Amino acid sequence: MKKTALVICPGRGTYNKPELGSIYANIAASSPKLRETLQDKLDAIDAEREALGLPTVTELDQAKLFKTSLHQRPENAAALIYAAGYLDFLSIDREQYEVVALTGNSMGWYTAMACADAWSLSTSTKLVTSMAQLTAGGAGAQFIYPIIDSEWRPDAKRIALVEAQVAAHPDELMHSINYGGYAVLAGTEAACNAAIQALPTADERFPMLLPGHAAFHTRMMSDAATEALETWPVAAFHPPQTPLVDGRGFQWLTPTADMRALQRYTLGHQVTETYDFSKAVQVAVKDYAPDHIILLGPGSGLGGAVAQALIAIGWQGLTDKASFTAQQKAAHPYVLSMGLPEQRALVTAGQT
Template structure:
């Protein structure tokens, strides 16, 4: 019998030095029955990039050395993250897993849209590149700060510290992403750097300014959102073939999706308002009760935030990090990360 799965797509900053070459390596390691299809999709993505006058995903992924100035350039990083995630999605063994819903973190919403077939390969490739250029060109900065303790339980003191900074810099500092046990804040550079200076050091490395990030999911992105809506009309959108849960926890169910509303959200509220990743996960598991959560690559950084979101609502009795870790030691873990070789083998076609 098939297992049901909620699939989650990663956001910005997940293609890093350890992931160099992972796209081509994963295709090479795929079973013969899907390898040709994966390569064909990658070729189509590369062709779109060539027409835009940009480096192809294959060129970037197969570079001999990882260069921050090259690979973390917004229009390159976005394409790598989207391509890696989309190809991972196509690699899921559908004889063993029934994908019942899709969600994503921040830029991962675009990958989720592609996986749900709300855009063609051509449109999704061009749109993720376009949005990366539009939003990265915006003002401001973004930083991250933990709001849970070492056991992944809410830390009231840290939560109060974050709230105090938001109140102190009202109108200049905003809640950008609710990311599991982390608050991601964004706003003007002055407000972000002032808040970072005032917040006490947590877990030895936070608060952390996210390099190359602007004031994503805040009102500072209003101009970028307006330009995006003009660039990508409703005609570019298609009815999703798999239910989607957005950054408000709202469900987009097939076949009743209002495409104009989806376009307005994706290129409007999703760009300029808080992305509640935690709520999207919590709604998804409540509404679809999946047997597993599958995390697409690149990387495996989503696992902690997903676990923390589940712990917050005590999903299936989870109360802390130890509970989640014990659950993950089972032969078939609840959360399966395609960025981890041993878990990828449980997910991909021909390797179960």
């Protein structure tokens, strides 16, 4: 009997030096039939990139050295993250798992849209690149700060400290992403720098400024949203073939999804308003009660935030980091990260 799965797509910053070559390696490790399918999809993505005059995903992934100036350039990082996630989605063994819903963090919403067939492969490849260029060109900055204790439980003191900084900089510092046990804040550079100086050091490395990030998911992205809505018409959108849970916890169900509303959310609200990743995860598990959560690559950074979102609602008896860690030691963990070889083997066809 198939197991049901909620699939979650990662956001910005998840293709880093350790992931160099991972797309090629995952394709090469696939069964012959799947390998052919994945290579065909990657070839199509590469062709779109080449037509745009940009490095192909293959060229970037197969580079001999990881170069921050090349691989972390917004339009290149976005393409690598999207391509890796999309190909991972196609690699899930559908004889074992029925994907009942999709969601993602921040830019992961675009990957989720592609996985749900809400865009053609051509559109998703070009749109991911276009949105990376539009939003990266915006003003402001973004930083992250923990709002949990060492056992991943909500910390009222840290939450109060964050809210005090938002209140101290009205209209200049805003909640960007609710990311599990972390608050991602964004706004003007001056407000972000002031808040970073004011917040006490936590866990030895926070608050952490996110390099190369603008004020994503805030009203400072309004120009990017306006241009995106003018560039990508409703006709580019198709009814999702798998239910989608967005950054408000709203569900887009097939075949009843309103395409105009989906366009406005994806290119408008999603760009300029807080992205509540925690709520998306919580709504998805409550409404679909999946047997497993599958995290797409690249990387495996989503695991902590997903666990913290689940702990916050006491999902399946999870109360802290220790209880989540104990659950993950089972032969078939509840959360399966495709960025971890041993868990990927439990998800991919022919590797169980």
